[in-house]
Amino acid sequence: xxxxxxxxxxxxxxxxxxAQRLRQKLAPDCLLINQxxxxxxxxxxxxxxxxASIKVMxxxxxxGVQQGFSTIxxxxxxxxxxxxxxxxxxxxxxxxxxxxxxFDVSFATTVARNQQKQLPxxxxxxxxxWLGHDVLGNEAVLFGEQEQVTDQVELLTRLVNED
Numbered sequence: 001x002x003x004x005x006x007x008x009x010x011x012x013x014x015x016x017x018x019a020q021r022l023r024q025k026l027a028p029d030c031l032l033i034n035q036x037x038x039x040x041x042x043x044x045x046x047x048x049x050x051x052a053s054i055k056v057m058x059x060x061x062x063x064g065v066q067q068g069f070s071t072i073x074x075x076x077x078x079x080x081x082x083x084x085x086x087x088x089x090x091x092x093x094x095x096x097x098x099x100x101x102x103f104d105v106s107f108a109t110t111v112a113r114n115q116q117k118q119l120p121x122x123x124x125x126x127x128x129x130w131l132g133h134d135v136l137g138n139e140a141v142l143f144g145e146q147e148q149v150t151d152q153v154e155l156l157t158r159l160v161n162e163d
Contacts, residue, residue, distance in 0.1 A: 002065045003160050004094050006087065007075040008136075009103025009143075011129050012114030012121055018103075018143075018152045019075035025153055026071050026160070031064040033057055035076020047082055054086050061090075071160050080134050091138050099159050101141040101152075104133060109145050 005022070007015045016034065023032040038060070039045050039053035057074060064072040078087065091098050105113075107130055114120045135142070140159065143152055 001097055002069060003071050004061065004090065004098045005071065005073045005156060005160065006078070006090070006098065006100045007073065007103070008078045008101070008134070009105070010107075010110050010126070010131060010134075011077060012117065012126055013103040013105050013110045014113045014143075014149065014152075015075050015103050018149050018156075019073050021149055021153045022073055022156055025157060029069060030071040030073060031060075031067070031069040033060050033064075033072065033074045035074070035078055039076075047077075047079070049082050049085075051082070054083065058086070077129070077131075079131055080136055084136060087136055088138070099141070099156065100136065100139045101143060101156065102135050102139045104135065104142045105145050107132075 007019050009015045019032055019034070023030050035053065035057065038056050039047065039051065043052040043056055045051040045053045061072055061074065080087075087100070091100070107126070110130075111123055111126060114126060141155065147155075
């Protein structure tokens with residue numbers, strides 16, 4: 001049965017790096033869906049409730065299941081105010097097969113991690129987008145300040161491999 005991993009958190013906090021490394025570790029049997037790519041580049045949709053990217057991401061998840069991927073990773077800010085209802089519905093549909101993780105790190109840590117990117121956001125952009133502790137309450141994992149990418153990937157891999 002396919003497992004769905006949802007990685008959420010602020011811009012620049014490390015979720016994309018973790019998602020990409022997890023995808024590499026689980027390849028070729030893992031589909032990675034990046035919210036920013038779907039919303040901004042494919043749909044050109046504003047980040048508001050009921051935007052078109054939600055349906056497209058849902059369709060990509062369905063397609064991934066139909067293609068037989070054992071793991072699908074959905075990664076993005078996925079803020080509660082816009083995506084919360086959809087994410088809760090996903091939890092209801094997927095049950096224990098959904099692993100939700102939130103990157104609950106400070107703004108200072110986010111800024112430091114963002115600076116390691118090839119094309120970092122400005123501190124002003126990060127501040128404008130910042131949502132502190134935007135949890136849904138159903139997260140299986142809260143990644144904090146101390147976890148490194150390798151720790152995150154190892155934990156998520158263990159959770160995926162649990163029956």
